[in-house]
Amino acid sequence: MHMLARGLPIVLLSFVALPALAATMPVPSITILAPAAGSNVATSEIPVAVATKDFSVECTHVGQPGAPGRGHIHAMVDGTSMAVMTNVYCSKQFTISGEGLQPGKHILAVILATDAHDNASMPAEVTFTYQPQSPQPLPAPAESGKPSLTILSPGNGARVGKTFDLKVAVSNFQLSCDLEGRPNIAGYGHLHVFVTQSGVTDKPSWAPKMSMEPMSSSMKGESPMAGEMKMMSMVGMIGMPCATTIPVDLSQWHTGKAKIVVMFANNDHEPTMGVAAAAVTVIVR
Ligand SMILES: [Cu+2]
Structure with missing residues (x-):
């Protein structure tokens, strides 16, 4: 690649x-x-x-x-x-x-x-x-079993402040931010965290009116920016972290119900197959 x-x-x-x-x-x-x-x-x-x-x-x-x-x-x-x-x-x-x-x-x-x-x-x-002194090669695949992801905290229905730590348990999956954007490696990836909240994320997303076309016709068969734009229109995504304790800051969000969804993503940011997303609904105070 x-x-x-x-x-x-x-x-x-x-x-x-x-x-x-x-x-x-x-x-x-x-x-x-x-x-x-x-x-x-x-x-x-x-x-x-x-x-x-x-x-x-x-x-x-x-x-x-x-x-x-x-x-x-x-x-x-x-x-x-x-x-x-x-x-x-x-x-x-x-x-x-x-x-x-x-x-x-x-x-x-x-x-x-x-x-x-x-x-x-x-x-x-x-x-x-x-030209680094010692180049770091990609790690070897680390597949060791079925990956799993659960949310430890906050609990479903919990009342939380506008800032809180989201804690997840991860098994059979190595979290790495350093590998984001690199070739996919079995057993490696990171987290995608989404927040949805009525009155916030159900509003239409704003974007500047720019049309983007690849100039080179030879690139049209690949996945140029037009494709990226569609994928990247991701209302709700608050981050792509690689730790099991994730600080969440909802200070610019409303009080009331918010749904937190966490999922595994491969290095290329596509969802990791075969692993269910974890979700909790919290009450933001
Ligand atoms: Cu990602």
């Missing part, structure tokens, strides 16, 4: 803002400050810094239908599809793990995303050379 991706130019996209949108609000933008174009990254982790315009980067509203000028960052290595997304980021500085990344040239792409994970800007991209 990396060999293939390294040899291909990143998918070029054209973005057309509708005149009405352009007239009423600035279209946010993102640029990459680090790594610098053509630079060498010698650390095992890749430090990333971005600058944004007309956009507030935060995650307290993540998962909600979204609003103009606010949201988070999606980053992808060697592609633009969700399969190579390394995570969602809530600040303008973050690191991307080098685990499983072969030394050599790679392309980092970042894009602003609405709270509902729709694209909110044009992407920015940079080519860099990854």
